[in-house]
Amino acid sequence: MATLPAEIIIEQKMINSTSPKYLNIKIIIVAAISAFACFQSCSPSKPPLTGNLPAQLYYTADDYKSVEKINTHVHIRMDDTTFLNLAAADNFRVLNVSVNSPSAPPIEKQRNISVRLIKSYPTRISYATTISVKNWNSEAWQQEMIYFLKESFDMGAVGVKVWKNIGMDLRDKNGKFVMIDDPRFDPIIDFIEKSNKTLIGHLGEPRNCWLPIEKMTVQGDKDYFKAHPQYHMYLHPEYPSYEDQLNAKDRMLAKHPNLRFVGAHLGSLEWSVDELAKRLDRFPNMAVDMAERISHLQYQAVTDWQKVHDFFIKYQDRLIYATDQRVDSTQIPSQRNTEAHESWLRHWKFFTSDEKMKVPKVEKEFKGLKLPREVVDKIYRKNAEKWFPEMAKLH
Ligand SMILES: [Zn+2]
Numbered sequence: 001m002a003t004l005p006a007e008i009i010i011e012q013k014m015i016n017s018t019s020p021k022y023l024n025i026k027i028i029i030v031a032a033i034s035a036f037a038c039f040q041s042c043s044p045s046k047p048p049l050t051g052n053l054p055a056q057l058y059y060t061a062d063d064y065k066s067v068e069k070i071n072t073h074v075h076i077r078m079d080d081t082t083f084l085n086l087a088a089a090d091n092f093r094v095l096n097v098s099v100n101s102p103s104a105p106p107i108e109k110q111r112n113i114s115v116r117l118i119k120s121y122p123t124r125i126s127y128a129t130t131i132s133v134k135n136w137n138s139e140a141w142q143q144e145m146i147y148f149l150k151e152s153f154d155m156g157a158v159g160v161k162v163w164k165n166i167g168m169d170l171r172d173k174n175g176k177f178v179m180i181d182d183p184r185f186d187p188i189i190d191f192i193e194k195s196n197k198t199l200i201g202h203l204g205e206p207r208n209c210w211l212p213i214e215k216m217t218v219q220g221d222k223d224y225f226k227a228h229p230q231y232h233m234y235l236h237p238e239y240p241s242y243e244d245q246l247n248a249k250d251r252m253l254a255k256h257p258n259l260r261f262v263g264a265h266l267g268s269l270e271w272s273v274d275e276l277a278k279r280l281d282r283f284p285n286m287a288v289d290m291a292e293r294i295s296h297l298q299y300q301a302v303t304d305w306q307k308v309h310d311f312f313i314k315y316q317d318r319l320i321y322a323t324d325q326r327v328d329s330t331q332i333p334s335q336r337n338t339e340a341h342e343s344w345l346r347h348w349k350f351f352t353s354d355e356k357m358k359v360p361k362v363e364k365e366f367k368g369l370k371l372p373r374e375v376v377d378k379i380y381r382k383n384a385e386k387w388f389p390e391m392a393k394l395h
Pocket of ligand 1: 073075097291324
């Protein structure tokens with residue numbers, strides 16, 4: 001058996017005691033010793049929930065470039081190659097996600113940009129298509145969309161994104177909000193599942209969206225909702241509530257248990273790892289991407305580091321690294337790339353080190369999670385390859 005740390009050896013003496021007052025302690029100690037011994041001799045596939053592992057089981061800042069990584073949520077909306085060159089230099093593959101948003105080019109144009117980029121960078125980039133709800137109220141809508149998806153899959157799409165306009169903007173002929181569990185989506189979702197593709201759902205918004213600006217927890221949300229009052233639900237109490245959004249998504253997932261689903265932006269449950277854990281328990285084919293919501297995990301780490309750390313250990317197979325960076329003609333490419341690179345480094349530091357950190361979107365200081373290598377590999381690559389199997393072939 002492996003050598004035990006000193007404190008366990010001291011406590012081991014108590015195991016030989018027959019006194020009942022040691023009974024509970026005995027059980028705990030025996031479990032601790034077994035776990036430690038197993039960790040020493042078993043495969044490292046199950047890291048212990050907490051505790052320090054030998055240094056070689058953690059990555060450092062120096063490993064950032066050499067570790068293969070995937071970012072499953074970016075929006076490259078022009079024929080720019082500088083961002084992909086940066087991703088390549090930092091050892092990232094990316095998933096370029098189309099969106100049916102009024103601020104994005106038409107979905108056919110987004111698709112063409114992705115297809116051209118894939119041609120130039122076949123080992124660096126994949127793309128996810130999306131569905132348009134522009135003709136929702138037409139009889140032909142379902143057929144049109146299934147045809148568009150089939151064509152997109154033939155052109156290399158590995159997934160399909162649905163956006164928050166479903167639930168927050170789209171209305172039926174009677175003026176009622178259309179939610180994602182509307183039966184008219186079912187044949188389309190079935191087609192995605194049958195085609196062995198992944199549905200990415202940005203459904204609802206962060207809970208902050210239903211709060212006044214001054215009550216919001218992170219700076220990113222304050223800035224976004226100040227700039228986009230049309231999506232700031234606190235200002236639109238007649239719209240579906242936060243709970244309505246989550247419930248509609250839950251009902252859709254319950255109808256499609258075999259669908260491979262990625263909840264974008266931590267599944268809009270960014271504010272509480274406990275609430276997110278409940279949904280991950282309930283829907284085993286659901287993973288979540290962290291796009292633009294890592295600050296919410298950092299915010300929770302300010303007050304409950306241990307809980308956030310343990311959540312990452314427990315759900316290490318269900319969390320996918322992503323950032324939501326945009327590439328469009330409104331930006332200065334060099335500045336955009338510098339900011340992107342700096343944020344990727346901050347994320348790496350948060351996940352791999354236990355240093356104290358301050359970041360632009362979180363007011364207070366917090367400590368890095370220092371996740372074991374194996375967990376880092378899962379959140380940065382392996383989980384993405386599982387939920388988007390075609391991305392595993394991009395070597
Ligand atoms: Zn996005």
